[in-house]
Amino acid sequence: MAPVLTFDIDRSSPTPLYFQLAQAIEGxxxxxxxxxxxxxxxxxxLAQRYGLSRPTVRRAVQELVDKGLLVRKRGVGTQVLQPHVRRSVELTSLYDDLVRGGEAPTTExxxxxxxxAPGEVAEDLELQEGDEVVVLRRLRRSHGEPLALMTNHLPGRFSPTVEELAERGLYQYLRSQGxxxxVAHQRIGARLARAEEARLLDEPPRAALLxxxxxxxxxxxTPVELGRHLYRASRYDFEATLVGR
Incomplete structure (x- = not known):
């Protein structure tokens, strides 16, 4: 049964009624x-409860569908989606960002x-090809839901343990090592999920990934880390502030 919510609609406000309803539902x-x-x-x-027209309610719901907060499913109705994780493009770790956002991260x-080290990895880490590197692959979850599949390479002087990587973020480990x-060089793109990636991230085959x-x-x-990460496009956004010259 759908939860029954009570909102105050201010008909004397210059704010459009559909927008008031959309904001109340989003809250x-x-x-x-x-x-x-x-x-x-x-x-x-909803129209009967708040004395609104159906077009007004429909526009409010569509506003939230467009924002990725609701989804319409045939035969089911309108459901609340798992909220997106929005992350600023900064030199921070996903784990630290999720903790700050109250997202309860866990790591497998x-x-x-x-x-x-393969040639491309050695070049990025400024090592000789064949030098020893640590390669780790992790699945990061938020509130129990898969969010990111992360592969990282570290120079061989580092020796993280499975326990350390499961209990905290990689950047926390690096900070503990002094x-x-x-600074970081970062490139963001998109591609379709391969079969194993889709399975681990609980996405349909060939789903879009960031x-x-x-x-x-x-x-x-000195380069200390090469990260190659995959994020669920259905649950994850990168954000950046752009300033004109």
């Missing part, structure tokens, strides 16, 4: 009164190996 979603997966009352009931370490991250490749440098200008 219920972000505040937890309408949790992920719950159903919204149908448009007829899929593999942790020491291997000879590394002060200063990609991020980053080389991070310490305060001596």
């Amino acid at each position: 219920a979603i972000t505040g937890g009164a309408l949790p992920s997966g719950s159903k919204l009352e149908n448009e007829v009931l 370490v899929l593999s942790l190996d020491r291997v000879p 590394v002060h991250l200063r 990609t991020m490749q980053r080389v991070a440098f310490d305060d001596h200008g």
